[in-house]
Each structure stands twice: as structure tokens, then as C-alpha cells.
Amino acid sequence: xxxxxxxxxDDDGDGDDAMATDGGADIELCGYYEKLEKEGTDAALQPxxxxxxxxxxxGRTKGWCPYFLARHVISFANVVVxxxxxxxxxxxxxxxxxxxxxxxxVVFDEAHNIDNICIEVMSINFRxxxxxxxxxxxxxxxxxxxxxxxxDARRLNDEYQRLVAGLQTQGAMPxxxxxxxxxxxxxxxxxxxxxxxxxxxxxxxxNLRRADSFVRFLARFVAHVRRRMSTDQLxxxxxxxxxxxxxxxxxxxxxxxxFVSDRLRSLLRTLEVTDVAExxxxxxxxxxxxxxxxYTKGFAILVEPYDxxxxxxxDPLFQFCCNDASIAIKPVFERFQSVVITSGTLSPIDxxxxxxxxxxxxxxxxxxxxxxxxxxxxxxxxxxxxxxxxSKFDMRSDAATVRNYGKLLLELAAVVPDGMVAFxxxxxxxxxxxxxxxxxxxxxxxxxxxxxxIETTDVLETTLALENFKRACDAGRGAVFLSIARGKVAEGVxxxxxxxxxxxxxxxxxxxxxxxxxxxxxxxxxxTCGINEADFLTFDAIRQAAQCAGRxxxxxxxxxxxxxxxxxxxxxxxxxxxxxxxxxxxxDGCLNLSTELALHRAKAFLREMAQPAAxxxxxxxxxxxxxxxxxxxxxxxxxxxxxxxxxxxxxxxGAVSAEPPPAAQPMDTG
Numbered sequence: 001x002x003x004x005x006x007x008x009x010d011d012d013g014d015g016d017d018a019m020a021t022d023g024g025a026d027i028e029l030c031g032y033y034e035k036l037e038k039e040g041t042d043a044a045l046q047p048x049x050x051x052x053x054x055x056x057x058x059g060r061t062k063g064w065c066p067y068f069l070a071r072h073v074i075s076f077a078n079v080v081v082x083x084x085x086x087x088x089x090x091x092x093x094x095x096x097x098x099x100x101x102x103x104x105x106v107v108f109d110e111a112h113n114i115d116n117i118c119i120e121v122m123s124i125n126f127r128x129x130x131x132x133x134x135x136x137x138x139x140x141x142x143x144x145x146x147x148x149x150x151x152d153a154r155r156l157n158d159e160y161q162r163l164v165a166g167l168q169t170q171g172a173m174p175x176x177x178x179x180x181x182x183x184x185x186x187x188x189x190x191x192x193x194x195x196x197x198x199x200x201x202x203x204x205x206x207n208l209r210r211a212d213s214f215v216r217f218l219a220r221f222v223a224h225v226r227r228r229m230s231t232d233q234l235x236x237x238x239x240x241x242x243x244x245x246x247x248x249x250x251x252x253x254x255x256x257x258x259f260v261s262d263r264l265r266s267l268l269r270t271l272e273v274t275d276v277a278e279x280x281x282x283x284x285x286x287x288x289x290x291x292x293x294x295y296t297k298g299f300a301i302l303v304e305p306y307d308x309x310x311x312x313x314x315d316p317l318f319q320f321c322c323n324d325a326s327i328a329i330k331p332v333f334e335r336f337q338s339v340v341i342t343s344g345t346l347s348p349i350d351x352x353x354x355x356x357x358x359x360x361x362x363x364x365x366x367x368x369x370x371x372x373x374x375x376x377x378x379x380x381x382x383x384x385x386x387x388x389x390x391s392k393f394d395m396r397s398d399a400a401t402v403r404n405y406g407k408l409l410l411e412l413a414a415v416v417p418d419g420m421v422a423f424x425x426x427x428x429x430x431x432x433x434x435x436x437x438x439x440x441x442x443x444x445x446x447x448x449x450x451x452x453x454i455e456t457t458d459v460l461e462t463t464l465a466l467e468n469f470k471r472a473c474d475a476g477r478g479a480v481f482l483s484i485a486r487g488k489v490a491e492g493v494x495x496x497x498x499x500x501x502x503x504x505x506x507x508x509x510x511x512x513x514x515x516x517x518x519x520x521x522x523x524x525x526x527x528t529c530g531i532n533e534a535d536f537l538t539f540d541a542i543r544q545a546a547q548c549a550g551r552x553x554x555x556x557x558x559x560x561x562x563x564x565x566x567x568x569x570x571x572x573x574x575x576x577x578x579x580x581x582x583x584x585x586x587x588d589g590c591l592n593l594s595t596e597l598a599l600h601r602a603k604a605f606l607r608e609m610a611q612p613a614a615x616x617x618x619x620x621x622x623x624x625x626x627x628x629x630x631x632x633x634x635x636x637x638x639x640x641x642x643x644x645x646x647x648x649x650x651x652x653x654g655a656v657s658a659e660p661p662p663a664a665q666p667m668d669t670g
Contacts, residue, residue: 028274032065037074039064045073075099084108088328089121091287105338112343113491113541115325115355119521122299122322124288126281127315131226138219140278143272145211156211159270163204163263205256208263211270217252218260222285224250228303229316235303236516239292242301257293261286270380275342288320298324298528300520321517323524326357333358341451345546347579351539354529368581372613374559375585376605377549379575380408381567382594390567391425391507393642402433405506406442408565408595413449413480415603416561418498419473420450423485423548425507427457430482455489466493473499485544496554501606502561503552508568510541544579549582559609561602 036043043064050058059066074080074096079510086096087106110223148156209216224246228235243254264286268279291299302319306312322328333339346365353360368375380444383389383404385443395401409422424430432452437443451472453465465481466489472479483489486509495503506596511518525531545564552560562582569572570592593601 002416005107021533027502029063032059032063033068034062035062036068043069043072045069057592071096084114084117085121087332088118090328090331093331100336102335102337105340106332106335106336110343111341112345112547114341115352118325118328118356119322122291122328124284124291124320126288126318128226128229130281130284131222131229134222134285135219137279137282138215139220141215141282142212143265144273145215148271155270159211159266160209163209163266168331175244204259204263208256208259211267214267216264217256218264218282220250221252221257221260221289224252225285225318229318231303231306231316232305232314234305234516235301236520237299237301238296239299240296242292254293257289259290260293261290269534286622292320295327298322298327298524300524302516302520304516313524319362319517321520323521324357324528325355329356329358343542344550344581345579347543347546348539348577351531351536354531355525355536365580367584370556372608374555374609375562375582375587375604376560376601377562377564377582377586377590377599378593378601379569379586379591380563380565380595381570381592382600383407384595386594388567389565391429392568396425396429396507397432402436403440404595405433405435405565406440406446408563408598409480409504409506410442410446410449411595411599412502412504412561412563412602413446413478415599415606416502417606418476418478419469419495419500420478420480420502420504421489421495421500421548421551422480422482422506423490423509424482425485425509426512427484427487429507430454430484434482446480450480451480453479455481455483455487462488470499485548490548490551492546493551494554495551496558499561500552500558502563502602503549504563505545505548505565507566508541508574509544509548510537513537538574539577542574546579546582561605563598563602 029450035575045058050070055066055070058064059069082096085092087093145156177668195357205218227249228242228245243257246252247254261283264283266281268276273279292301300321300323302317302321304317305314305318307315307317341356349363349365351661381389383400384407385404387404388395389401389404389408390396391401409420413420424433434443437446443452451469453469453472455465469479469481481489481495485505494500513519522533522536525536526533549562552558552562575591578586590601
């Protein structure tokens with residue numbers, strides 16, 4: 001945080017690092033943090049809205065750490081905007097979001113991929129270099145323990161006594177408050193990935209209490225994992241099977257493993273480790289041990305000895321895969337009384353309660369309210385030669401399919417002004433198609449109309465390509481951006497105004513169905529949730545396609561073409577899973593089109609949109625028109641809240657009113 005506060009090298013002198021002496025050793029302290037801790041509760045902010053940059057500027061001015069300042073004021077803020085992981089990842093949520101009250105209203109915006117986020121935060125992957133680093137961590141811990149025994153054995157003995165009494169009752173697990181008043185621990189260690197209430201009240205098993213015994217225990221566990229990764233065969237098993245084999249080979253029971261993550265963090269605090277990041281590999285293995293011993297259902301263990309990209313090179317990958325998205329989000333539902341999940345591409349909406357494991361109190365889906373049709377969705381099923389268009393595996397590489405996709409893009413570039421975005425189903429398919437387009441001289445013909453930019457796996461390259469793409473659009477030259485449906489651009493980049501007048505989806509972005517991680521999740525959902533494999537794959541692909549389509553409509557004055565170039569989009573089971581704001585513009589005349597018919601519709605739409613619109617047409621429908629709209633939710637009366645305990649707040653201060661409280665006003669939910 002101090003580095004962030006002084007990233008530009010502009011230091012006013014108030015946040016210089018300090019040196020403290022403890023037992024003859026100099027310990028470097030952060031001046032920004034120390035000054036903020038000295039201020040205590042007086043470190044208050046003026047009312048207002050603070051972005052990260054504004055907090056950093058304030059930190060430079062006052063000499064305060066902006067990170068811990070933000071952590072401090074979360075308890076007093078009216079609105080907090082942050083990433084999903086701060087609530088869903090238990091290692092982070094216990095540190096940052098512990099001060100949130102039950103009455104808080106939690107809104108998960110852009111939540112179309114929330115199930116994938118939940119699975120990601122509970123999954124653990126590592127390779128052999130991680131095990132090597134973990135073994136080095138164990139060697140360093142042994143040295144630090146021996147040093148502490150010689151200089152301050154009392155500290156180790158005090159820790160042992162706390163662990164005998166229990167994790168939480170004796171303070172071995174701090175309540176996320178290191179005494180500074182800012183809800184932080186001294187060394188800012190990530191919290192336990194899972195911490196059942198019954199574990200907190202138990203004493204730590206005897207073989208983990210002594211520091212040196214615990215390190216030997218961890219060394220045996222790491223050695224067992226290394227042996228499991230030495231196999232030449234694919235391994236797919238449940239956590240129960242992994243624990244049974246661990247018990248048979250190492251005589252390590254499941255119960256002690258539940259405490260490993262917290263025991264390691266307690267030891268690091270006792271040793272006063274300041275460079276916590278150095279021990280990240282060992283903490284990752286400890287998290288895996290605790291998760292594996294705690295959850296016997298909803299997880300799978302996969303050991304892949306070879307990388308699919310290089311099947312002849314041995315590079316084992318150990319994966320602890322979460323298949324149950326409800327595990328991460330369940331504590332949020334239990335902790336807060338109001339949780340809202342919303343997104344423009346949350347469709348079909350009935351799938352989310354199944355995969356997240358909850359019963360919604362209210363479900364609403366809204367259409368877009370525009371005075372004119374600003375979206376023109378076109379389902380193109382045939383090319384200029386009447387050959388079918390599809391990205392199906394058995395058709396995607398056909399010369400006719402590649403040529404027709406290229407001619408469709410070329411013809412659209414000739415009629416669409418300014419910017420266009422074309423989404424491929426994967427990086428490998430994009431590379432294959434672009435290479436063939438070059439051989440067919442389609443790219444050279446495309447350059448006569450617009451410049452071409454491509455998304456790559458390199459973030460810096462993609463960022464530079466986006467900047468130049470927008471520069472070409474601003475200059476009037478026009479540009480085409482070739483992107484990936486599941487890439488970073490599809491999720492987080494807006495092509496508003498003239499930057500995106502057309503989106504072209506070259507196929508349906510299904511996941512790689514041969515992925516072993518995906519297969520494990522599909523099997524679990526079929527057996528536990530009753531979700532058919534084909535239904536989930538279609539649902540996941542269509543929500544990604546809808547996310548791509550939404551890149552061009554970012555405001556009331558935006559308009560654009562959305563071309564679905566795959567014959568499967570014409571099928572009802574695919575089309576009906578699109579959001580309502582796309583379906584409402586998708587009439588019969590937009591389905592099952594050839595390239596020529598699609599170009600005719602595109603020209604007519606762009607010609608209409610190019611005409612000057614009345615000011616009233618650039619905004620939503622007025623109130624009367626909105627009331628007549630089929631997507632409008634009528635005004636409903638709400639129950640009176642006069643008897644709510646919060647209404648009696650004034651009486652506590654002696655300000656009792658002689659007049660009865662006013663009747664509750666109806667709420668306009670439209």
C-alpha cells in the first residue's frame with residue numbers, strides 16, 4: 001500500500017519508512033501505515049465519493065496508507081463498490097468485508113458469470129515448481145524456529161498454550177483486528193479458505209501444536225503430493241479417495257488437515273514473518289489440505305501428467321476443482337438479508353437458482369425501452385454460395401465455411417461506417433481462419449475498407465491494439481477488431497458510439513467440451529442439480545454470445561448491428577436463451593438469412609439510423625408510453641413500515657413526537 005501511495009515518487013516526507021528495534025534487529029516499518037495507526041479513529045474522511053486514485057492522492061497529502069484507510073472507512077461508507085472476490089473469496093472476505101452489517105444490501109452487478117467466479121475462488125491449481133518452493137519454505141521455517149528457540153522460546157510456548165485451548169477462544173485466530181483499529185492484522189495474512197464454526201471451538205490436534213512437529217507434518221504432506229504427481233496416467237478422484245490413500249500411505253488423518261491452514265498462519269505470526277508473499281506456495285498447499293479435508297462433496301481432484309499443448313513433454317498439473325458454485329456464495333446469502341443478482345445478459349434467468357443453490361424471493365426480466373429500434377439482430381445461416389455457416393467442429397475448417405465467413409466480414413466492412421468487432425470462438429480458431437483469409441487474399445481486400453486489429457493473449461499488445469483501433473475510428477479511416485468471445489475484450493471493453501456500429505459473431509462460443517475440468521463439473525451438475533449437459537453448455541455459450549452483442553449498445557444514443565453468423569442461432573432452443581432486450585428486436589425477418597439478405601437489411605437499418613432523430617427519440621419512453629409498454633412493472637403499494645423498530649429511533653434521544661407517524665408512501669418499482 002505504501003508503494004501504491006508513492007508510486008510516482010512524489011513523497012512529501014510524511015510517509016518515510018521508519019525503523020524499529022526488537023531484540024537487536026532492525027525491522028523496517030511503513031511510515032504511511034504507522035502514521036495512519038497513530039491517527040486512530042481520527043483518520044476520518046470528508047463526505048464525498050472517493051475513487052482509488054483520489055484515495056492515493058489523499059494518502060500522499062496526509063501521509064496515510066490509502067489501502068488501510070479504505071479498509072477503515074468501509075464500516076462507515078454508505079456505498080462500497082469493489083470486486084466480487086472481496087465478498088466471495090473467503091481468504092479475502094474475512095479480512096476486508098467482515099465489518100459489513102446484515103442490513104447491507106448486496107448487489108452483484110454484471111453477474112452473468114458469477115457461478116464461474118464462485119468456482120474459481122474455491123479451486124486450487126499448482127505444478128511442480130510450486131512444490132519446490134513449498135519445500136524451500138519448510139526449510140526456512142525450520143531455521144526460523146531454531147533461531148526463535150535460542151532467542152525467545154517463550155513466544156513459541158505461549159503459542160502452544162493458545163493452541164491447546166482452541167483457535168479462537170484464546171486468540172490464536174485474531175478477529176481481524178491487530179490492535180490498530182482498522183480491522184487489519186499485523187502481517188496482513190490471507191484468512192483461512194474455509195473456517196467451519198465447530199473447528200474454531202476445538203483444540204488443535206496434538207501433532208500440530210509444537211512448531212517443529214507441525215513443520216514435519218507439513219513436509220510429509222508435501223512429499224505425498226509430490227509422489228501423487230509423479231504418475232504417468234491421468235488421475236481423477238474424489239477428495240474422499242485422496243484422503244483414504246493419504247491415510248494408508250502416510251497415516252495422516254483428515255481431522256488434523258482441517259487445521260493446517262490456520263496453524264500455518266499462526267506460526268507465521270509467531271515468527272513475525274514480514275515477507276508473507278515468500279510463503280505463498282506453502283500457504284497454497286495448506287489451503288488445499290484444509291479444503292480437501294473439509295469438503296468431501298462438490299470437489300474433484302485431477303492430476304494431468306502432460307500438457308495437452310505439448311503431449312510429449314512431462315509437466316504435471318495438480319488441480320483441486322470446485323464443481324459446486326453454491327459453496328462460495330452460500331455464506332453471502334446467509335449473512336445478508338438482501339442480495340440482488342443482476343446483469344444485462346442474465347438469461348435464461350431460471351438457470352441461476354439451480355447452479356447457485358438458492359430460492360429467489362423475486363425474479364424480474366425487463367425489456368429495453370427505446371423510442372426506435374436501435375438494435376438490428378440478424379441471424380445469418382448461409383453464405384453467398386448458399387453453403388451453411390457454422391463453427392461446429394466438423395464444419396469450422398471447411399474452405400467454404402472460412403471463405404463465407406471472410407466474405408461476410410468483407411461485405412459488412414464495405415457498408416458499416418467506423419468501427420466493427422468480430423468475435424471468434426477461440427484463439428486457435430481465430431489464428432486458423434486469419435491464416436486462411438490471408439491465403440485467400442480476403443485480408444488485403446478488407447484493408448481497402450478498414451484497418452485490422454487483433455486481440456492477443458498479451459495484455460499490453462491488446463491494449464495498444466485497442467488504442468490504435470479507436471484512433472483509426474476517430475480519424476474516419478474505420479477499423480475492424482478481431483477478438484475472442486471469452487477473452488478480456490468481450491468482458492470489459494465498451495465499443496460505444498462510432499467505435500462499434502456492428503458486432504459479428506462467427507459461431508457459437510461453446511466451451512472446450514473435452515476439458516477434464518469441465519467434464520467433472522458437468523457430471524456433478526447432472527447428478528446433483530439435475531441439469532442436462534447439453535442444456536448447460538448451450539446456456540453458457542448463449543450468455544457469452546449475448547455479452548459480445550452488448551458491446552455496441554452502451555447508451556441511449558447508441559445503435560448497431562448484431563450479426564449471429566451460425567445456422568444454429570436460428571433454432572428455437574438457442575434463440576430463446578438470448579436476453580429479452582435482443583429478442584424484442586428479433587422478428588421473423590431477421591432469421592435464417594443469407595449473406596445478401598443480411599446486407600440488404602443492414603443497409604436499410606444503417607440508412608434509417610443515420611437520419612437525424614428528434615430529441616425525444618434519444619431518450620427512453622415517456623411515462624405514459626412506458627405505462628403502456630409490455631415490459632413495464634406497474635406501481636404497487638408497499639406495506640407500511642411505521643411499526644418497524646427503526647421508526648422508534650428518535651424516542652431514544654428524547655425527541656418524541658406527539659403527531660402520529662405519516663403513512664408509508666407507495667413505491668414506484670418501475
